[in-house]
Amino acid sequence: MLFHSQEFVLGFLPACLAGCFLLGRFAGRTWALAWLLAASLFFYGWWNPRFVLLLLCSIAANYALGQHILHLALAERRAPARRWLIAGIAGNLVLLGWFKYADFLLHIAAPGAAPLGIFLPLAISFFTFQQIMFLVDSARQDRADSGLLTYAAFVAFFPHLIAGPIVRPKDIIPQLRRRDLAVPRATNLADGLTLFLLGLAKKLVLADTFGGFADIGFNAASRGASLGLFEAWYAVLAYSLQIYFDFSGYSDMAIGLARMMNVRFPLNFASPYQARNIAEFWRRWHITLGTFLRDCVYFPLGGSRCGTLRHSGNLLGTMLLCGLWHGAAWRFVLWGGLHGLYLVLHAHCRVTLPRPLAQALTLLAVVVAWVPFRATSAAAALSMLAGMAGLHGIALPQMVVQALPILATVATPVPVLSFLGDGRTLSFPEVTACLLLGWCIVLLLPHVHELSERARGWALTSGFAFSMQALFFAPHVAPFLYFRF
């Protein structure tokens, strides 16, 4: 079930909230928690019921292992605790690897072999990482004994189950154990509802609009078309906005949903395209994944507290893993590698630039890296990059050249840019206007969590009607991009 589907908004969410608060009032917190778990499993099973069993088995096994590790750690038996921790992490990674990477590895080992065709269970990357953190916290004695019901409700909690934020058990489980968990609070309900509606607008109104523009350009490149300078740049700029609004919209909805049930999730996006350097970008983009990778990969590898070469290797290794986490394909590895390279350059070649220039350079690096991430093949990515470099020519609609004749010196006038928007006469001003709006929002405005109550009200007034238009009348609902990760 998608957060931005009619069945979720009109059916699941009201029923889930009503059940939770009614049970909390008349039967107590435990029953409310059991209701939340049942609702979450229903939410997960709506997509494919057979993987509910996989999720439950994973929860049960990790809980048992976590308890064992915790008891060993509490008994100061660190060596066996460490062995069990390694076994637990390995077990989780094997499960994830089987479902997500088996075909990828098989293709590397035997390029001619037929793919195994393994179906990737929804959200496996997210719930695997959550549970690895639980095991690590158990070994570090950094958590209290929660009980199976609370743990299961934490892992399966529907606001974060499908695509994060990746939350630490020690941050969320205590909130689920609070006595007043299922007591409705007007402030939390209002805050949560506002965040949910603003996230809904980000997804349905902004992300899906830009997604349409990006798809046209990237699909054309994958079919072998040569995109001109403007078509290529517009497609990449549109994709950069799509992935930001899509994922930050999802995160806002998740944070809002949890808030309605009196649970606070950490921030996942903080205006990342306003970052002045690549390290800052990663402190603002998918913050919870960055935190996980920092705590569970980068720091254990030694972080920056080692030689230059090792430090660079740690950065590169962490980001390659980050790329691979996004998907079992070389393009994701390349994307991760590019960001690793950016981070290495940033760490070792510190140059002080004026703020606008630093911001522009960071943005350019990030936008260029989205090309291999989105393109369906290396050839398509190279073609897109060549288009962005102007190697496929610079064409502009006749109407633009007529309006600004000086452009004729650099651009070839054509009736329409075929791979821009719908390829119509007015597509150029249409896509330009949409991109301008999108980039103004991400570059000039604070993110929704920084907005004042009044500003949120105005944002809601601007976007609510369009959200309803998209929710109830748009013919197609595009899934969240991060569902596939």
Added chain:
Amino acid sequence: MTPVGRILLACTASLVLYFACFAAILDRPLSYGFLRQEIDARLARGAAITGPKLVILAGSNGPYSHRCATIEPLLHMPCVNGGVAVGIALDYLFARWEALLHPGDVVYLPMEEAQYARDRATNALGPDAAIMLRHDRTTLATLPARRWLGALFAYDLRGALMTLVETALVAGGFHDPRAAATGESNAWGDHIGHTAALAATSASVLAVAVPYHPTVAQIRAGNGSVLIAGFADWAREHDVRVIGGLPTGFADSPITEEAIATIRAIYAMHGALFLELPNRSRYPRAAFFDTAEHLNETWQVVHSTAVARGLAGVIQSQRGLLPDALKVDTRSAPTSSCRHPGQAPEGRLRSASATFLAALSKILDGGAPVLAGAC
């Protein structure tokens, strides 16, 4: 005010502003204005014809790939090319035309495949929804309530921004470059001037274009199929003859036999006929202008002549008459026999006459047009 009250107020204000802006203030004078002009011009021509007439209804496949100026003299029947764009909802199109159709009229429907498979939600959000909300509430009132709702919510973000852009362009004296880039419409509603020379700019696009072919299940389940069937029923009750047809498309991307059978059955089951040309309206990519449904001008005439022959057979079977035009050898160049005021300049077409003759021979030699359906 309570926090929840503030949210409700913001949401209500948003809806009120949205409805007020798009129902009464904002408009898209260039894109929707152009469509409105095109629709109204065709309807005006249809209304001006008193006797039996041929009306071609489809999306842009109608005006781009069919030429009433060619068909009319061959059939000796006034012709109107009533289609405008594939996005225009069929129920709107039919609602506008039903008022102008009389017993004895013939309606030819070379509908694009997508028209059959289109779902109800897509149908409700076409440009016609915004046009009706702002300019044609009379037609809107004749449509079901779900179409009123669709019209109220016709604008998405792109559309909303374009209302501002188009209004600004018009205010700034914007010169519409469409005529120079793609041609224009003639008095019959045909699109003309989309020459092979102009098509050269789209050659790279056409080379990699992947036509959309809905599945049989999508065609069967499509709201478009339901609307076409409903129109065929209406036509039968009003002695208007409906003849279905296939849209033009790439020869290297044929419509499957199953899909054609499904489309044919929609017409047959509702008392309409179905015309299949021997080449299934498929042409080489070089024959197209800018999309898989838009033949260039030369091939538009080739195809129209073949359609005219096919329609003549249908009409003959219905009336027991052979139209005079078809007693003439249609393999002679149509440029001399089909000249008509407002038609494309003769010289332009004559230059393509060799291609035309070869192509027409190929189409016609492929066998007689296939006529199917109930009579």
